[in-house]
Amino acid sequence: MSTQYCGLVSQTDLGRIVSLCGWVARRRDHGGVIFIDLRDREGVVQVVCDPDHLAHFEIAESVRNEYCVQVRGAVRARPAGSENAELASGQIEVLCESLTILNPSSPPPFLLDDDSLSENTRLTHRVFDLRRPRMQHNLRLRHRVVMEARRYLDQAGFIEIETPVLTKSTPEGARDYLVPSRVHPGSFFALPQSPQLFKQMLMVAGFDRYYQITKCFRDEDLRADRQPEFTQIDCEMSFLNENEIRALFEAMVSTLFKNVLGVRLNEPFPVLRYSEALHRFGTDKPDLRIKLELTELSDAVKDVDFKVFSGPANQTGGRVAALRIPQGGALSRGEIDGYTEFVRLYGAQGLAWVKVIDSAKRREGLQSPIVKNLHDAALAAILERTGAQNGDLIFFGADRAKVVNHSLGALRLKIGQSEFSVAHGLCETGWQPLWVIDFPMFEYDEETARWSACHHPFTSPKDEHLEQLESDPGRCLAKAYDLVLNGWELGGGSVRIHREDVQREVFSAMNISADEAQQKFGFLLNALQYGAPPHGGIAFGLDRIVAMMVGADSIRDVIAFPKTQRAQCLLTQAPSQVDERQLRELHLRVRQ
Known part of the structure; x- marks a missing residue:
């Protein structure tokens, strides 16, 4: 035609x-x-x-x-x-x-060049929305990313292998989507949160380099970079250590950006330990384009009269930190109050601050309601450690370390992305990748009073920390790594546990009994008995990579038929009710 x-x-x-x-x-x-x-x-x-x-x-x-x-x-x-x-x-x-x-066409629901459309309108008429040049561009670029990834992995010796979509429910962090079985009344399949266990068993089977561009499903709270179903570039390989895996996939990401966008990322990517990332930026996925860092002050304010500072400074697990904003003294009291309300969203009780009018005058050159509560040595330490200059503004966080990191880390990002930072050169343009490594193996869940895996329970601890699995799980570090770009986690992975005895020890540290482990993970434990090779892997969020490349605020703009933040498809009106006959066949009844 x-x-x-x-x-x-x-x-x-x-x-x-x-x-x-x-x-x-x-x-x-x-x-x-x-x-x-x-x-x-x-x-x-x-x-x-x-x-x-x-x-x-x-x-x-x-x-x-x-x-x-x-x-x-x-x-x-x-x-x-x-x-x-x-x-x-x-x-x-x-x-x-x-x-x-x-x-012929019925009158269109909107003009294709109308940029003022609500997302609900666009998603309701998604078929028509996909005709918009921007959406056509996004999905075509997505195709190019996929093709470049396949080409790179094929040349690196990887084999694409499909894994099941109907599988067994196993704890991996988020809630599973369950599928009732008609043939086995009362039993359920789960949609995979990732192909994690299957790709590990493929390593045991001898397919030493596997990849799959695969759908994953997680029933979790949604936001701009999450969907109930999303796509991963999922990879696993045998006989490679942490550094070799990172090098292989650093080259892949660089290849994607070079061949798709014509952008050369600076290699090698910088590497930060998890503890250093939290200490300096308050987050494990820092945006390195923002030239603001946190400063540790806990030891300097332990003996001040200001209990807001001295309390957390003397508390186990507490932290007092500062965030210096160069030339931030120009911010109005109204803007400061707005930032105070912002950090409350992250659990902070408030936001103390000091404006530096004349640092040479020490106390007399500072403007703040808290200065009178801090002795001269503390004030001197604050000015020296933060490197504060005349005209600067210093924000403070004082609470449990987790609250301080979350609140000041979010504040750093918010200020760093503001017009103020752009005008004062506090935020660069371009691309700033980095690896974050040495994550904690476990975190303690106060509600259940047990340790849980930070990544997943199949991540290998550092060799030197194997002996601490039983005695002190909280000190164990994992052979885990995340690739971060401009504040977004693009991918994450780890070296896996390939020995059955170590896997059982990790389950035991998480208070998973031998019987429970056998019931939930027996197929994996059995597979590890047959000469399982050392192996590890990584998974990249394809949707996130493409969203960053096209400059989209949400991954919904790079997925053909996404769900809303309420996990609904406005185009097909899913999820929807089904008739009674279907429920009877599945031996289910809906409670009113």
């Missing part, structure tokens, strides 16, 4: 007869000559309908926006002065010789 794409017709086609299929982006009647902008996935071409050809001119008069049509005609140069430099086809036009309406 068509000889080529509309957006690819160019000067090389001058004089040729072409057949084009697409949608009417715009129809213009210029005093007897009708112009049709015909659009397909590659772009737009201008079609000229002349009244001398009455048959197709009458059809042209009847077409409207979004009609699906076929055009046949000769390619010719546009008249001088009517060229459009913004279009690839802007130097030419097609003189219509025949026009066929393949399918």
Whole structure:
């Protein structure tokens, strides 16, 4: 039906007869000559309908926006002065010789160039929304990322292997999506949160380099970078250590950015220990473009009269830290109060602050309601450690370390992304990747009074920490690593446990009994008995990578048919109720 794409017709086609299929982006009647902008996935071409050809001119008069049509005609140069430099086809036009309406269109729900649409409107009419140039660009770039990833992994010796979608429910951090079995009443499959256990068993089976671009499912609270179903570039390999795995996939990410965006990431990527990342930035996924850091003050304020500081400073697990904002003294009291309310969202009780008017005058050169409660030695330490200069503003966090890290880490990000930071050069542009390593193996859950895995229970502890699994799990570090880019976690992984005895020790540290371990993970434990090789892996969030590349605020803008933040599909109205007969077949009953 068509000889080529509309957006690819160019000067090389001058004089040729072409057949084009697409949608009417715009129809213009210029005093007897009708112009049709015909659009397909590659772009737009201008079609000229002349009244001398009455048959197709009458059809042209009847077409409207979004009609699906076929055009046949000769390619010719546009008249001088009517060229459009913004279009690839802007130097030419097609003189219509025949026009066929393949399918008319109802009035569109919105204009494709309307940028003021609500997300609900877009998702309700997602099929039409996907015709928008921006969405076409996003999904085509996603395709290029996938193809480049496949090409890189294939050249690196990886084999693509599919793993089950209907599987066993195992604890991996989030809630499972469950699928009732009709054949086995009262039993359920789970949709995989990741292919974790299957890819480990593939290593035991001898497929030493596996990958899969796979769907994963997690029933968790949603936000801009989460979806109930999302896509991972999932990889596992045998006989590689942590450094070798990181090097292999650092090269993959660099290749993706170079071949898809033409961007060269600075290699090697910097490496930060988890503890250092929290200490300096308050988060394990810092945005290194922001030139603000936290400063430790706990030891300097232990003996001050200000209990807000001295209390946490003397408490086990407490922290007092500062965040210096160069030239932040220009911020108004109203802006400071706004930041105070912001940190409350992260559990902070408030936000103490000091403006540095004249650092040479020490106490007399500082403006703050808390200065009178701090002795001279503490004030001197604050100024010296933060490197405060005249005109700066210092914010303080004092609480449990987790609260201080969350609140000041979020404040650093908020201020760093503000117009103030841009104006004062506190935030760079470009791409700043890094690896974060040496994560804690476990975290203590106060509610259940037991240790839980920070990553997942199949992550290997550091070799030197094996002896502490039983005596002091809280001191164990894991062979785990995350790849962070501009404050987003792009991927994460670990070296896995390949010895059955160590896996049982880890389960025991998490208060999982031998019987429970056998019931939930017996298939893995059995597989590890048969000469399981040392192995490890990593998984990258494909949706996040593409969202960052296209500059989208949400991964919903790079997924063809996403769910809302309430886990609903507005296009299909899923989830929906099912009839009683289906429930009976599954031996289920819905409570009223």
